Amino acid sequence: GAGVSQSPSNKVTEKGKDVELRCDPISGHTALYWYRQSLGQGLEFLIYFQGNSAPDKSGLPSDRFSAERTGGSVSTLTIQRTQQEDSAVYLCASAVYSNQPQHFGDGTRLSIL
Amino acid sequence: GENVEQHPSTLSVQEGDSAVIKCTYSDSASNYFPWYKQELGKRPQLIIDIRSNVGEKKDQRIAVTLNKTAKHFSLHITETQPEDSAVYFCAAMDSSYKLIFGSGTRLLVRP
Numbered sequence: 090g091a092g093v094s095q096s097p098s099n100k101v102t103e104k105g106k107d108v109e110l111r112c113d114p115i116s117g118h119t120a121l122y123w124y125r126q127s128l129g130q131g132l133e134f135l136i137y138f139q140g141n142s143a144p145d146k147s148g149l150p151s152d153r154f155s156a157e158r159t160g161g162s163v164s165t166l167t168i169q170r171t172q173q174e175d176s177a178v179y180l181c182a183s184a185v186y187s188n189q190p191q192h193f194g195d196g197t198r199l200s201i202l
Numbered sequence: 203g204e205n206v207e208q209h210p211s212t213l214s215v216q217e218g219d220s221a222v223i224k225c226t227y228s229d230s231a232s233n234y235f236p237w238y239k240q241e242l243g244k245r246p247q248l249i250i251d252i253r254s255n256v257g258e259k260k261d262q263r264i265a266v267t268l269n270k271t272a273k274h275f276s277l278h279i280t281e282t283q284p285e286d287s288a289v290y291f292c293a294a295m296d297s298s299y300k301l302i303f304g305s306g307t308r309l310l311v312r313p
Contacts, residue, residue: 122300131291132246132303145298180245187299190236193245 091115093194095181101200102171110166110197114183121164122182122191123156132180138164139187168199176201204229204296208304215282216312223307225292226274232302234295235268235275240306241288249290250277282311 094113102108114121123135134148138158149155153171158164168175178198182191205228215221227235236251252259252266252275259266263282268275279286289308293301 120299124301124303131305132293132301134300134302137300139299145300147298148300188234188295190248190251191301192248193238195245 093181093183093192095194095197097197098195099198101202103202104171104173106171107167107169108171108199110179112164112166112181112194114162115192118183118185119161120184120187120189121158123164123166124180124182125177126180126196127177135166137187171201173201175199204232204294204302206292206294206302206304208292208307210307211305212308214310214312217282217284219282221279221282221309223277223290223292224274225276225304227294228273229294229296230273231297232294235266236293236301237266237277238291238293239288240291246291284311284313287311
């Protein structure tokens, strides 16, 4: 596709529910990154994939967060038992390779009631 | 690990004036430094980047300078226009290829 595509664009859910966020990177990009941006704040690294493997998961806030990538393309970020502090915009970025410029999607705005 | 500090947090300039945003980083192994512009409700957009083997890079009204010894880099915008108003983020790529972002600078260009 022309750019990084994320879905859904908005998600409202109740505390305690599980949510799944999807990222479709730019075609041919081997590296994929997830970041979180709280209201009015900077970007916080969560996890990155090179191909299907995740060399760095150090940013995942807790074991309620997990991510996977299959086929070297689409990635899903799953948050289990959501909490109100999980409310944020979740941004995905992709790059041709891990040391190359990263290009962002529009993000998923997650609101936990 | 890497830590990036960004100043100022807000910057207001008159249209036509220059704007400078500064960042410092802590990890001397970092070797790639991009700058992103984020308009309200939009995705961060890469506007310019620099690698550690280069001291300066320009693209029309935008330039970035890097001082590896002092571990700081700066964004310079000349002849500012109202459409330059946005939040600007600097970042440094650490040795494990993840970007560590600064806290952002809100730039307002007054017409």
